[in-house]
Amino acid sequence: VNDSPVRVGLLGCGTVGSALLALLERQHDAISARTGLDIIVTKVAVRDLSRSRGLELPVDLFTDDAAAVVGDPDIDLIVEVMGGIDPARDLVRAALAGGKPVVTANKALLADHGAELFAAADSAGVDLLFEAAVAGGIPFIRPLRESLLGEPVRRVMGIMNGTTTSILTKMTEAGADYSEALAEAQALGYAEADPTADVGGFDAAAKIAIVASIAFGAEVTASMVDVEGITAVSADDIAFASRNGFVIKLLAVAERADVDGAEQLSAAVHPVLVPAHHPLASVRESFNAVFVEGDAVGELMFYGRGAGGDPTASAVLGDLIDAAVNLRRGAHASIGALAVAVLRPPAEASSAHYLSLVAVDRPGVLAAIASVLGDNSISIASMSQSAADSELGGALAADEARIDFVTHRTGRRNLEATLDVLRSLESVRRVGSVIRVLSEEEDER
Ligand code: NAP
Numbered sequence: 176v177n178d179s180p181v182r183v184g185l186l187g188c189g190t191v192g193s194a195l196l197a198l199l200e201r202q203h204d205a206i207s208a209r210t211g212l213d214i215i216v217t218k219v220a221v222r223d224l225s226r227s228r229g230l231e232l233p234v235d236l237f238t239d240d241a242a243a244v245v246g247d248p249d250i251d252l253i254v255e256v257m258g259g260i261d262p263a264r265d266l267v268r269a270a271l272a273g274g275k276p277v278v279t280a281n282k283a284l285l286a287d288h289g290a291e292l293f294a295a296a297d298s299a300g301v302d303l304l305f306e307a308a309v310a311g312g313i314p315f316i317r318p319l320r321e322s323l324l325g326e327p328v329r330r331v332m333g334i335m336n337g338t339t340t341s342i343l344t345k346m347t348e349a350g351a352d353y354s355e356a357l358a359e360a361q362a363l364g365y366a367e368a369d370p371t372a373d374v375g376g377f378d379a380a381a382k383i384a385i386v387a388s389i390a391f392g393a394e395v396t397a398s399m400v401d402v403e404g405i406t407a408v409s410a411d412d413i414a415f416a417s418r419n420g421f422v423i424k425l426l427a428v429a430e431r432a433d434v435d436g437a438e439q440l441s442a443a444v445h446p447v448l449v450p451a452h453h454p455l456a457s458v459r460e461s462f463n464a465v466f467v468e469g470d471a472v473g474e475l476m477f478y479g480r481g482a483g484g485d486p487t488a489s490a491v492l493g494d495l496i497d498a499a500v501n502l503r504r505g506a507h508a509s510i511g512a513l514a515v516a517v518l519r520p521p522a523e524a525s526s527a528h529y530l531s532l533v534a535v536d537r538p539g540v541l542a543a544i545a546s547v548l549g550d551n552s553i554s555i556a557s558m559s560q561s562a563a564d565s566e567l568g569g570a571l572a573a574d575e576a577r578i579d580f581v582t583h584r585t586g587r588r589n590l591e592a593t594l595d596v597l598r599s600l601e602s603v604r605r606v607g608s609v610i611r612v613l614s615e616e617e618d619e620r
């Protein structure tokens with residue numbers, strides 16, 4: 176029996192790191208009573224030693240030399256919550272090479288360098304755990320990598336970014352301005368250091384790349400994800416959605432399909448019009464939700480807080496305890512070997528779509544547009560027209576009308592070609608928003 180303390184080096188003490196320190200202090204004795212482990216943080220690396228962290232801790236706990244923490248022979252285990260690729264990648268590599276288990280919340284790092292780091296952890300025979308990297312406080316990675324290891328997963332679809340969910344909620348429910356809603360998400364600790372990662376869809380892309388790699392056992396990196404963020408979603412799109420029984424959400428989707436007898440994978444992040452009755456429509460504020468569809472298990476849904484210090488610290492602490500227990504037992508978890516992913520080109524994807532056009536308001540224009548759609552085999556599910564003096568006509572000239580279509584399922588390549596034809600019509604002033612719709616057809620595939 177080894178009853179000496181498990182000494183932890185913490186890299187980063189921002190939103191997540193400081194919440195982890197507070198949670199560990201609160202739970203230390205309970206963890207010790209249940210596991211017999213005395214887990215203590217003996218060093219904390221930060222960038223700016225002069226910054227106040229709202230914690231009552233000895234000054235000599237802190238250092239600005241993260242490499243020295245990793246190399247310290249008196250530290251058993253590393254928790255990386257500093258974020259970014261450099262120097263996090265080198266620090267995690269060095270820790271694993273030195274035989275130290277690593278717990279990280281860093282999805283950007285794992286989405287780009289996961290395969291290399293998982294292999295390094297395996298060859299060192301230690302843990303590399305990352306529950307907090309996907310969907311914050313929701314225990315989702317462990318069920319995916321353990322409980323669902325044998326499941327033929329078909330699709331994983333989720334709202335995986337708290338910042339954008341919170342922004343879209345504020346814009347939809349309170350008519351908030353985009354920048355004001357983003358500033359609030361930043362103040363609440365949801366956003367990445369560079370919030371472009373959130374609003375541009377890259378944070379969700381990193382998460383779905385990690386999820387796809389585990390769910391399908393093939394290496395999917397962030398650069399393989401087809402990404403579109405929420406920056407182009409307008410107040411008019413939100414108003415259209417509300418009036419027509421939809422809510423706009425940023426969805427991340429990873430899918431496995433059989434194409435002519437060969438397996439193809441796809442991973443994408445897009446704003447989507449979700450029907451108001453769909454369970455994903457009720458995901459608000461910083462909450463996340465993840466659906467898993469498998470051939471044997473059917474449908475599963477995971478729900479909880481996807482961002483913020485405390486929920487994320489909860490996930491990190493669970494991993495930390497797991498890694499400490501494994502370290503004492505000389506055991507470790509493994510992702511296993513990842514195959515090379517065969518990807519479906521994004522142009523081959525298909526979905527129902529919402530299209531918003533501005534056209535000249537005169538007889539025959541609507542029929543001309545509808546016939547272009549029909550000629551290109553795009554079937555219209557619903558259509559509405561707004562004149563310049565109507566509620567949705569704010570940005571229109573007096574001779575313009577806004578025409579909004581929802582289509583049935585159509586291939587993306589065909590849709591893009593059709594939009595080019597529409598743009599070339601003299602009567603079409605501009606093609607505005609083109610947003611995917613999560614339709615019943617989607618569920619029936
Ligand atoms: P944060 O508030 O910006 O904190 C980052 C911390 O890392 C700060 O304490 C910073 O030091 C330190 N740091 C950064 N670069 C460093 C370097 N080169 N050397 C030493 N220390 C360095 O970030 P966060 O929100 O806690 O996020 C941390 C990680 O968790 C990221 O990977 C993020 O994607 C992930 N995550 C965050 C959330 C969330 O809701 N916030 C949820 C899930 C996952 P200073 O304080 O001195 O600047």
Ligand code: HSE
Pocket residue numbers: 308310311335336337338339365366367373378481482483
């Ligand atoms: N910036 C991320 C989000 C943090 O908003 O979801 C959680 O990963």
